Amino acid sequence: MSSGEPATVFHMEDGNKSSYATAPPPAYAAGTSSAAQAPRKIAGDGVPLLLRSGAAGFRRCLSLIDFVLRVAAFGPTLAAAISTGTADERLSVFTNFFQFHARFDDFPAFTFFMVANAVAAGYLVLSLPFSAVGILRASAAGVRLFLLVCDMLVTLLLTGGGAAAAAILYVAHWGNIRANWVPICMQFHGFCQRTSGAVVASFLAVLVFLVLILMGAAAIRHRR
Template identity: 55%
Template sequence: MSTSEAATVLPVYDVAPGQGEPSKAPGAAAAPSAPPAAPAAATKTTARSFPMRLFHRSDRGSRCMAFLDFLLRIAAFGPLLAAAIATGTSDETLSVFTEFYQFRARFDDFPAFLFLLVASAVAAGYLVLSLPFSAFVVLRPQTTILRFLLLVSDTIVLALLTSAAAAATAIVALAHNGNERANWVPICMQFHGFCQRTSGAVVASFLSVVIFVLLVVLAAFAIRKR
């Protein structure tokens, strides 16, 4: 074979198994692949749209009013219980007379005091029964139906308690001052314990009336806000 003959060069390609295209030359620069930006943006958007809060900020005011309602119901129970106990234990007997001839002052002789005792006991029992519902409203402040039921019930008990306290106030004023035109003498000059207990019961009942008024106003404002 002579040196003047041209050598025939056959190109050889490296082909990966299972592929039909040859690989590029070692010296060729590979184009950099850009990272996908869409998944990262979607993840960021999802993280922003998902709130990591247990309660919404808009429910904080409603929850505070519901908690105040719960505290007012507890506060109203004490005066009501005191009014019922003071009225029921207000009987007094004058000890200056003999055993066969005595003067007594009993609360059940006056329908107004008996009405006050029953109304105070009913209102106190209602407050105890309404405490679980008020606590549920604290946990779920967006509940409007339960608030409305408590508002209606509070209004009914408020009317009952106000009428009983007003009637008892008239009898207490008559016991302290009497009535000259009707020839009724004041009995508080003799029955001091009876008048003190009944007067205290009237004051406690009116204090509970004020608390019930606050409950009604607070419930109406909370329903209007929702």
């Protein structure tokens, strides 16, 4: 008897009479198992949407982080440029006619530092549309390469400006005994506080740019 035919069941009754009834067929056809009837698990469940498409999703994910970091780095660079450009303090000695003046443009290093941060802030705004293209088009390798080169140049500019300003601030805070340079921050507290905070903010932006460079290189290299 094949497994697909209905089974016959015999019932014993009084009087040695027998009758038969046909049992209902099984719920599933022969050769199929209950495991086959279970719903199949969709491939990729539990994986973020940006990562389901392999290398393309990986590049989109990096581009999204890249966009967020550029927005985050805009604040420190703009704050550093504004804080340095408004650093101005006058110190009166004896009378108001005899004053010492400390202003950012009295130091060429601070002028260079302010310009570097202003250029970096402007570049970050202009680079946002290019970063958005990387999110929409995962295969835009040319745009990523362009941003990578520009990020490296701006990072060098910010690092040079921050290093020059930090050197001037070190002398302003501690002086130099051998050169008979006295520390001016003992008198010009406000000037030193503003410029010191600007240097810290600028170096935070440099760290963000370093992360952007690493992510850009990883996105270009990860093509498969």
